[in-house]
Amino acid sequence: MVVGVSMIGAGYWGRNLLRNLQAADEVSLLSLCDTDEGKARRLLGEYSTVPVCGSIDAVLEDSRVDAVVIATPVATHCDLALAAIEAGKHVLVEKPLAASASDGAKMVQAAKDNGVVLMVDHTFCYAPAVRRLAAMVRGGELGEIQYIDSVRTNLGIVQPDVDVLWDLGPHDLSILEAVLPPDVRPAAVSAVVSTPSHLGRPASVHMSVRLSNGAIAHAYESWLSPVKSRRMVIGGSRRIAVWNDVDPVQPLVVYDRGVDPAGPDTGAPASYRSGDAVSLALPGDEPLHTMIGEFVDAIAHGCNPRTDGEAGLRVLRQLEAASVSHASDGGFVTLAAGEGDQW
Template identity: 60%
Template sequence: MVGVAVIGAGYWGPNLVRNIQATPQLRLTSVCDMNLARAEAVLGRYSTVRATSSLQEVLADPEVDAVAIATPAATHLEVAMAALEAGKHVLVEKPLASSYVDGHKLVTTAEERGLVLMLDHTFCYTPVVQRLRELVRGGELGDVQYVDSVRINLGLVQPDIDVLWDLAPHDLSILDSVLPDDVTPVAVAAHGSDPAGLGRACVAYLSVQLSSGAIAHAHVNWLSPTKIRTTIIGGSRRTAVWNDLDPIQPLALYDRGVDWPDGTEDRRVSYRIGDMVAPALPTGEALRAVMAEFAAAITEGRPALTDGRSGLRVLAQLEAASASLAAGGVFVPVENGRTA
């Protein structure tokens, strides 16, 4: 069993604690938070797991093989780097770091020391996204023509990052997971506003130009009174529609679209009207699958599905989005993309 300590007992930390305890390959050793009472509250009165406010104490513990970090984004570099330098494997919440340069430092350190550095891009481990990955990479949807995502609700406003850095990593990590390796982001444009006077964008629209000529779009919003979680992946053969709030039929495949004749004099568009199919999907909590992948990557000595490099690719797009937002929404090249 891999001994894991959770660093951060705030909003997401309790979820990590619960799923580590439910994963047979992992053993929860301790919970660390600057507020010791909060760490103790997460564990409960009768827990035999140790609560502490000392990160140094956790990293010096030989029973701790790995850490799961759920601290504010601005602290990810410091906490994750200390863990890697102490020889611990690291699972860290999104984003990997506050900048691409800082993220690259973490990835380089992990690779030099032969340690697993993994992002908790939770949505990538849902049964729906895993099926979408199979459909796109297996060619069942055909060539990806567009991706359109909406992620809005009356959200938890973050004190240190804007809505792009808070919510868009979900959509960008999903995009990174499902797209074929030869389709890469080449430029990003972002438009945002701060109608609530929060001092940072709380409504934003993100467009990603892909190397294939397709475009991906995401709408993220902290201020919507209604919650919407939808993703549409339009392909040349079929279109996949994912409604994350539908517990019965979250994924639907449509054999409907536009056919544009090639190589003929008749260039009139024809419309394809086919069936809709709702694939059967396995059940299971995505965060449980995250923990299983973390354990497997450590014990098998291999990169995780959402490894540090995937986190860097997301960071490259987030930085381009921030630069675009500051420049009035122009497209900004993604300098590193998948080759980072």
């Protein structure tokens, strides 16, 4: 099946989506829509035959367009997605799904009512390392999850429309959902932020997610670091996995090391295990390419993608809980029933 697609938005992330849409055999890119038509033409390049338009109306009226990909400022996601959904188009939205959980809920309900696919671009959920981590966690290879630590920092990009929590937080929260076993869910969220006066918005955040099994997942995210870091440690009762996404040689290493209960006659509080460390081989699949393939499959077969609207909505609810937390001195905000549930 070849899906006719129009992309809306020719900004920073749009160029990455555009490249993968053009490379996908199962996609026919019919148009690029942006209010700045000159920017859209420059993004396509002078030799492209893909037409440019400045209004979404032209996209929605085109019967050849089966689906739209939205890569625009967060505040526009809901209105653009609802218009597309009501026109019978399937929708893929850049993260986060919407600017609020209430908007996200409207989008999810509209997609159900109109029988179309709604998917959010939680890119890292399609990374080979995350898929391998999910298999290890859910297969019991790491044992019971005891803690998760993530560091996601860089020098910028300072977003004009969202703070660092809403910019980088969706990555860690969506990865958390992708790897946790079905019987473990986020139960409460806390966040403490730093807001430099010259930026006027939070630029660093320490976010903690209390899990239903008593473990804690922690993420430090910042726009202010001179060193790019994308590192996650998943500590289990049997093994510990370390994913370093900026290490091209050993991106995923599993350590047979940990702290075990001491024997009853040792008099020590714990014993320490120091076994082998194994570097795992990973395929070189580009996450965006895999994600677009899953979007097409969901349209063709009527199935839910792993990052469907419901998954995006759960992330929004956790982001809102984190926002409430940092506005009230960083205390834990309990998630209501269903807000952290797995799909």
